[in-house]
Amino acid sequence: MTNLPEHLLHGYRNFMQGRYSAESGRYTSLAHEGQHPETMIIACCDSRSAPETIFDCGPGELFVLRNVANLVPPYEPDGVFRSTSAALEFAVQSLRVKNIVVMGHGRCGGIKAALNNGGPPLSPGDFIGRWMSLIGPAAETVSTSTLMTATERQTALERISIRYSLANLRSFPCVSILEGKGKLTLYGAWFDISTGELWVMNKETGDFERPELD
Template identity: 75%
Template structure:
C-alpha cells in the first residue's frame, strides 16, 4: 500500500500522463539550470486561492510563499524563526526577483479571526490568533465601524491587510533599497473567489481597481 491519499495519487497520474508530457522539456531544463522567476507572490494558504491557478502560471514562473492571510511581518532580525522573511530573503537576495505581489482574497478565514479576537482559539497555542494580532489595530478600527456591514468589514480588512504587508515589505532594508533604485516593484491584488474577479491595487493611490481584460 502506498501511503498517500487516493485522490493525490490519481492527481499525480493525471499530471504524469498530461501536463508532464506536455511540459517535460521545461521541467528538465528547470532541473538542470535552476529556477529564475521574475516574480514572487505572497498569498494566503487558503486552498481556494492558489496563485498559480489565478495567474495561469507554468513551472518555474512564480516563486510563491503562502501563509494565513498573506501577511508580511515587520523586519525583525531577532534570531527567531521567520519563514516568510526567509522566503523574502531568498527571493530578493538569491533569485533577484523583479516583482513582489501580495495577493489577498475574499472570505479569508484569517481575516475573519482577526475581526473576532475574543472567539475561542482553535488550540491552546492559539497560533492563528497570535499571527493575526499583527493586524489588531486595523481590525479594531474596522470592527468598530457600525456603519459597515459584516461583509463590508471583512472585505475592508482583507484589502487593508494587503497594504499592511506592502508597508512591512519596505521595512526590509534590501527591499527598500532595491525599490528605491527601481530594480524591484511591489504590487497588491485582491481575488474574489465567488466571481473570479481580480482587483489590483493602484500603486499611487492605494485604491483597488479592476484591470481591463481584453
C-alpha cells in the same frame, strides 16, 4: 493501502500523463539550470486561491509564499525562526525577483478570525491569534464600525491587510533599497473567489481597481 490519499495519486497520474508529458523538456531544463522566476507572490494558504491557477503560470514562473492571510511581518532580525522573512530574503537576495505581489482574497478565514478575536483559540498555542495580531489595530478599528455590514468589514480588512504587508515589505532593507533603485516593484491585489474577479491596488491612491483585460 497506499502511502498517499487516493485522490492525490489519481491527480499525480493525470499530471504525469498530461502536463508533465507535454512539458517534460521544461522540467528537465529547470532541474539542471535552476529556477529564475521574475515574480514572487505572497498569498494566503486558502485552498481556493492558488496563484499558479489564477495567473495560469507554469513551473518555474512564480516563486510563491503562502501563509495565513498573506501577511508580511515587519523586519525583525531577532534570531527567532521566521519562515516568511526567510522566503522573502531568498526571493530578493538570491533569485533577484523583479516583482513582489501581495495577493489577498475574499472570505479569508484569517481575516475573519482577526475581526472576531473574542472567540476561543483553536489550540493552547493560539498560533493564528498571535499571527493575526500583526494587523490588530486595523482589525479593532474596522470591527467597531457600525456603518458597514459584516461582509463590508471583512472585505475592508482584507484589503487593508494588503497595504499593511506592503508597508512591512518596505521595512526590509533589501526591499526598500532595490525598490528605490527601480530594480524591484511592489504590487497589491485582491481575488474574489465567488466571481473570479481580480482587483489590483492603484499605487497612487491605494484604491483597488479592476484591470482592463483585452
